[in-house]
Amino acid sequence: SQQGEEDPQALSIQEGENATMNCSYKTSINNLQWYRQNSGRGLVHLILIRSNEREKHSGRLRVTLDTSKKSSSLLITASRAADTASYFCATATLTETSGSRLTFGEGTQLTVNP
Amino acid sequence: EAQVTQNPRYLITVTGKKLTVTCSQNMNHEYMSWYRQDPGLGLRQIYYSMNVEVTDKGDVPEGYKVSRKEKRNFPLILESPSPNQTSLYFCASSSHPPRPQHFGDGTRLSIL
Numbered sequence: 001s002q003q004g005e006e007d008p009q010a011l012s013i014q015e016g017e018n019a020t021m022n023c024s025y026k027t028s029i030n031n032l033q034w035y036r037q038n039s040g041r042g043l044v045h046l047i048l049i050r051s052n053e054r055e056k057h058s059g060r061l062r063v064t065l066d067t068s069k070k071s072s073s074l075l076i077t078a079s080r081a082a083d084t085a086s087y088f089c090a091t092a093t094l095t096e097t098s099g100s101r102l103t104f105g106e107g108t109q110l111t112v113n114p
Numbered sequence: 115e116a117q118v119t120q121n122p123r124y125l126i127t128v129t130g131k132k133l134t135v136t137c138s139q140n141m142n143h144e145y146m147s148w149y150r151q152d153p154g155l156g157l158r159q160i161y162y163s164m165n166v167e168v169t170d171k172g173d174v175p176e177g178y179k180v181s182r183k184e185k186r187n188f189p190l191i192l193e194s195p196s197p198n199q200t201s202l203y204f205c206a207s208s209s210h211p212p213r214p215q216h217f218g219d220g221t222r223l224s225i226l
Contacts, residue, residue, distance in 0.1 A: 030212045042118070042204055042217035043157075088156070092212040100211035101172075104149075106156035 005105050006089055012111040019076040021108040023089030024069075030092040030100060032065055034074050037086045037107070046074075046087075079112045086110070116141045120205050120218035127195060128226050135190045135221050137205030145208040146188040147172070147215065148180065150201040157204065163188055164211075195225045 007022045023032070031050045035043040049056045049065045049072065056063045062075040076083055086107040094100050118139045127133055139146065147162040149172075159172030163182040177199055179191040188207075192199060202222050206215040 033214055035217075040220070042219045043206075043215075044217070045214035048214055094212075101159070101162070102147075102211065102215060103159075104157040106154065 006087070006108045008108060009106070010109045010111070012113065013079060014113050015079060015081055017079055017112075019079050019083070019110055019112070021074045021087050021089075021110070023072045023074070023105055025072075025089075025091045026070065027091075027093060029067075030094050032063075032072050033090045033092065033102070034061075034063060034072075035088045035090060035104075037088065039085070043088060076110075079110075081112050081114045083112045084110060116216065118205055118207055118216050118218040120203075120221050122221060123219065124222050126224040126226065129196055130194050133192050133195060133223075135192075135203060135205075135223070137188045137190065137218060138186050139188075139205075139207040139216070140186065141207060141209070141216065142185065143207035143209050143216070144185070145211050145215075146182065147206045147208075148178070148188070148190050149204045149206065150174065151204060151220075152201050160190070160203075192223075195223075197225050199223065200225045 005024050033048045034046045037043045047058045047063050049063050060077045065072045086109050088104050088107045090102045090104045121136045144165045148160040149157040151157050158174045160178050161180040163169045204220050205218045208215045
């Protein structure tokens with residue numbers, strides 16, 4: 001079963017606007033990561049937030065984490081056409097057998113119109 | 115340049131014809147993993163490896179095999195491919211599982 005679920009599934013905005021994507025998960029996590037995927041390409045890591053952190057910034061990216069609600073959000077400010085991509089959250093959970101595993105959600109397709 | 119390399123990038127084949135997708139990383143990572151990506155289902159883990167000679171099943175291992183004889187290589191083997199294995203496959207590596215993973219560019223498999 002999918003640990004992370006993104007919302008919305010698709011988002012279309014104008015260049016210069018902010019884009020917010022949300023992720024909900026079900027179990028306790030070690031950290032939560034956001035990835036970007038351009039069409040037909042591999043995923044690229046964007047930002048990681050640990051379970052004891054509430055907010056993190058990286059350039060135009062801002063990630064928040066609310067462990068009480070088991071949710072995270074990714075904000076992209078001042079969006080550009082080049083930000084058009086799919087964005088995935090992934091939860092890192094600790095397991096007895098493997099030590100840790102990463103579980104991905106289904107992603108949000110972001111389209112930024114010029 | 116740090117990278118994960120998958121080959122082939124595209125493959126069209128027929129049911130039952132054994133195939134191997136290779137994956138190699140140059141970052142000396144201990145952890146490697148295979149995922150498949152299908153519309154509406156996101157990425158699902160097939161197999162992973164914590165280190166050389168250590169492999170374990172992910173969420174969807176049926177119909178797949180892997181091996182980890184060397185640290186840098188983690189091939190995915192489909193002994194008898196079937197049409198339901200048509201998908202986009204990604205190999206990824208990490209120094210340690212909670213840390214971010216580096217992904218290859220993907221292999222698009224079509225099984226007819």
